[in-house]
Amino acid sequence: MPKKQTASLTAVRVRFAPSPTGFLHIGGLRTALYNYLFAKKEGGTFILRIDDTDQARSVEGALEHILKTLQWVGLEWDEGPQLEGVKDKLIEKGKSGPYIQSQRLDLYRTHALQLVEQGSAYYCFCTSKRLEGIRAEQTAQKGLLMYDGFCKNLTPDERKEKLHSGAHFVIRLNVPSEGKTSFNDIIRNHVDFENALIDDQVLLKSDGFPTYHLAHVVDDHLMRISHVIRGEEWLPSTPKHILLYRAFGWTPPIFAHLPLLLNPNRSKLSKRQGDVAVEDYRKKGYLPEALVNFVALLGWNPSADQEIYTLEHMAKVFRLEAVNASPSVVNFEKLDWLNGRYLREKNSSELFEICLPFLASAGLIAKREHTYTIAATGERVTPSWISKVITLEKERMKHADEIASLTEFFFVDTPQYDSMILCWKKMTSEEAARALMYVATLLEQQPDASWNALLIEETLKRAIDENGMKTGEILWPLRVALSGREASPSPFDIAAILGKEKTLKRIRYAVSKIQSQ
RNA sequence: GGUCCCAUCGUCUAGCCUGGUCUAGGACGGCUCCCUCUCACGGAGCAAACCCGGGUUCAAAUCCCGGUGGGACUACCA
DSSP states (O other), rough: OOOOOOOOOOOOOEEEOOOOOOOHHHHHHHHHHHHHHHHHHHTTTTEEEEOOTTTTTTOOTHHHHHHHHHHTTTOOBBBOOOOOOTHHHSSSSTTTOOGGGGGOHHHHHHHHHHHHTTTTTTEEEOOOOHHHHHHHHHHTTTTOOOOOOOOGGGOOOHHHHHTOOOOEEEEOOOSSSSSSEEEEEEEEEEEEEGGGGGGEEEOTTTTTTHHHHHHHHHHHHTTTTOOEEEEEEGGGGHHHHHHHHHHHHOOOEEEEEOOOEEEETSSOOOGGGGGBBBBHHHHHOOOHHHHHHHHHHHOSSSSSSSSOOOOHHHHOOOOOOOGGGEEOOOHHHHHHOOOOOOOOTSOOHHHHHHHHHHHHTTTTTEEETEEEETTTTOOOHHHHHHHOOOOOOOOOSSGGGHHHHHEEEEGGOOOOOOGGGOOTTOOOHHHHHHHHHHHHHHHHSOOOOOOOOHHHHHHHHOOOOOOTTTHHHHHHHHHHHSSSSOOOHHHHHHHHHHHHHHHHHHHHHHHHHHHHH
């Protein structure tokens, strides 16, 4: 691989420019993140701009979702106008909003007209029907799929007449028919395109809105964007953008085209093959820091032997030139692992805040005012008790919404299970029942003051030792009796949290279950 | 079809610019073992890759060319 040019320059200004057509997805998050990291690393400015120039595809509420998501993951943008209306609710007082292209239409129109005047662009009156026709013909002949330049060759009189008759028109870029357009991409180095193969791109649509191509070139120049960091899907249209900068007499920014994120089948990451919206992962209880960490490592890796990075740390070591040129298949198993690691680093109160909403939404815990009750039994419980329950499953959680199924047995009157699973290995039911009765007599004598995991363990282990039993003979049936599951935390911890009364109740229930079969 | 981009374990990657230290390192996942009543956590270990063919060179994962494969783009979408 040839040498890469360096990315650093004075006055770094970058932007993330999503279109409000739905939720922010993983790919968009990575683009935003790399822009953000680059800005922070270079002491530059990170701007948010909304590309809402397609009225048809614009989705109600999408803008709010995107802003909310960006704020949730901690990617704060630096500047922008103060906005009126709904968006304000999402943006703290005094903070700037994003720039919004639909509020800048005059700007684009003026610039398009300027290009027409110079001869760098021209009016096109072709109907969509005619356009479809030439496209069909070109497809049939397996030729190039491009506009045929019909309206470029209109005489001034013909053009004037069409304009006066009020015919719908678009403005197209007048691409030179000879020569090459090339540029240096930070990630891909030198790239060049034959001008003859570049289409006369529509710049201004018949509804008066600009296309992406015009709007972003005008905005990037006016906003003094130094580096355009965007997805690789834009690489083929970059020469059109360069041509536009030149037509305006502007210096193009430096480009960096990020590798695509792929589905497991190596196609462009899409919703069809699983959840790709950041929102989907938030709902499942993934942590923002895990998501950011995960997405950052898709195409970039600052060192060979570290996987855990905070935003701050990444901002210190980020290098655009170090971003890979090849696309990445997104491996969500690694996200699970990362998220599990972040979850395990949380303390009890943090975990409580993270997990409680999931216990509530699963209908396990009901909250009224400041009191919590077990939904199934109406029993009142303290936050610290709930916190203990949650903390107990800390090592088993990959994402916070799993807390409900993991801890469900704490929130029922009696867990339901097949009595057969009370038997450890080759134990018979009778042996299991005997073991449970023995545990019950031991625990009945356990003083309330000594009812904690450590002392319960001491009592039971001593008894096991003295009787020359195997630990599993006692602990397995006990654990199943308390949890109703083959896999669960240790019986000592469960018993401690359940309390003496419930513990004994569950043990007796298990015994009766065996005896009644 | 055309244009452009890309190519190291199944996946994410380090190494490539500045060729030898690479019998190719790390991570996820998989498998085995330890810890252990179970699961999980944690620990130890194993399997697993330089797309192919030429060239340059004493020497190529690394440089060059070609092939093959994959992908993106090819809209009055972004």
